[in-house]
Amino acid sequence: MSGEQDTSQERTEEATPKRQEEARGKGQISRSKELTTMLILMASALSFILMGPQLSMSLQELMRDNFIIERHNIFNESFPFTAVVESGGKVLLDFTPFLLVLLIVAFFAPMLVGGWLFSPNALALKLDKLNPISGIKRLFSANSLMELLKAFAKFTLFTGIAILLLWHHTFDLLSIGHNGLEAGLVDATGLVLGSFLVVCLGSILITFVDVPFQIWNHSKQLKMTKQQLKDEMKDTEGKPEVKAQIRQLQQELANRRMMEAVPDADVIITNPTHYAVALSYKPDDMGAPKLVAKGADLVAERIRNVGTEHNVMIFPAPMLARALYFSTKINQDIPAGLYLAVAQVLAYVFQLRESVNVSRGIKPKPPTDLPIPEEFQHD
Numbered sequence: 001m002s003g004e005q006d007t008s009q010e011r012t013e014e015a016t017p018k019r020q021e022e023a024r025g026k027g028q029i030s031r032s033k034e035l036t037t038m039l040i041l042m043a044s045a046l047s048f049i050l051m052g053p054q055l056s057m058s059l060q061e062l063m064r065d066n067f068i069i070e071r072h073n074i075f076n077e078s079f080p081f082t083a084v085v086e087s088g089g090k091v092l093l094d095f096t097p098f099l100l101v102l103l104i105v106a107f108f109a110p111m112l113v114g115g116w117l118f119s120p121n122a123l124a125l126k127l128d129k130l131n132p133i134s135g136i137k138r139l140f141s142a143n144s145l146m147e148l149l150k151a152f153a154k155f156t157l158f159t160g161i162a163i164l165l166l167w168h169h170t171f172d173l174l175s176i177g178h179n180g181l182e183a184g185l186v187d188a189t190g191l192v193l194g195s196f197l198v199v200c201l202g203s204i205l206i207t208f209v210d211v212p213f214q215i216w217n218h219s220k221q222l223k224m225t226k227q228q229l230k231d232e233m234k235d236t237e238g239k240p241e242v243k244a245q246i247r248q249l250q251q252e253l254a255n256r257r258m259m260e261a262v263p264d265a266d267v268i269i270t271n272p273t274h275y276a277v278a279l280s281y282k283p284d285d286m287g288a289p290k291l292v293a294k295g296a297d298l299v300a301e302r303i304r305n306v307g308t309e310h311n312v313m314i315f316p317a318p319m320l321a322r323a324l325y326f327s328t329k330i331n332q333d334i335p336a337g338l339y340l341a342v343a344q345v346l347a348y349v350f351q352l353r354e355s356v357n358v359s360r361g362i363k364p365k366p367p368t369d370l371p372i373p374e375e376f377q378h379d
Contacts, residue, residue: 015222030218276300
């Protein structure tokens with residue numbers, strides 16, 4: 001049923017963190033190939049500018065060593081192989097810093113969009129990609145259309161840049177042939193580096209369009225239907241029936257622990273039937289009286305019954321009982337506004353307990369008109 005709704009409903013809800021994490025696990029993150037290409041081109045251009053003189057000298061030496069051959073080497077059969085090996089090793093050694101720069105940029109550039117990710121699932125063989133119908137759908141997707149527009153834009157942009165560069169440097173290109181070897185290489189290297197840098201700057205325009213599109217497209221692909229959102233909440237938080245049962249068990253455990261504290265209470269203040277709160281006060285250990293149990297209706301009746309079984313004083317004070325019930329949580333000190341009223345009740349309870357222990361003691365009178373601040377009064 002949910003699968004049918006998923007196909008019929010529109011994906012209007014933003015992806016949850018759980019869905020984003022699952023997508024990362026499958027290797028689905030936003031990536032911009034244009035950003036990587038642009039950074040590699042820029043690193044190449046800057047590296048050529050910084051290392052250009054050294055590379056130019058290396059090329060001059062290479063051409064000089066290979067185009068000028070001593071007479072005795074002409075008849076040496078091993079000379080070509082030796083010359084190729086030596087020249088290749090020298091070129092590799094001279095270009096190693098340049099290649100290392102490109103390797104580092106190529107490794108870290110993709111992390112700028114989407115961050116670092118290694119997913120074995122992305123490397124796994126997926127047979128659905130071999131499905132021709134799925135392939136046709138991908139050809140006419142928004143992503144394919146964007147790739148086509150990017151390719152056309154790059155072709156147009158770079159063609160235009162190339163034409164402008166050729167037109168601007170026509171005289172310089174023609175004059176290179178009239179220069180000597182060293183001067184010609186220097187001029188040619190300068191033209192190549194300058195042109196390459198301009199082409200790299202042109203790729204920045206493509207990147208500024210591609211990066212926001214890739215982020216938007218990735219977010220769009222991860223969007224969820226309302227039904228998918230509901231199903232995920234059920235899977236994450238559990239079904240309502242299970243949650244209700246867990247809450248019921250938790251409530252029963254809390255009530256059981258609360259009832260275990262009632263026998264040690266000093267007084268139970270009642271409504272007298274609808275509410276009951278049990279208070280405990282140990283002057284040596286507590287800074288203020290603490291509410292150890294409270295309840296309404298059936299729970300209040302159980303508190304009264306447990307208190308009666310363990311000879312806990314039950315004191316009817318409707319307004320104070322309601323005030324304590326609504327203002328104080330279990331195992332929490334009573335609020336300061338009720339100190340005076342509770343103190344009068346506890347004083348009466350302690351005096352009554354003392355009069356019972358002392359033979360022929362005069363029983364104290366229960367307090368009346370307990371001072372309950374207006375903000376604690378509940379009907």
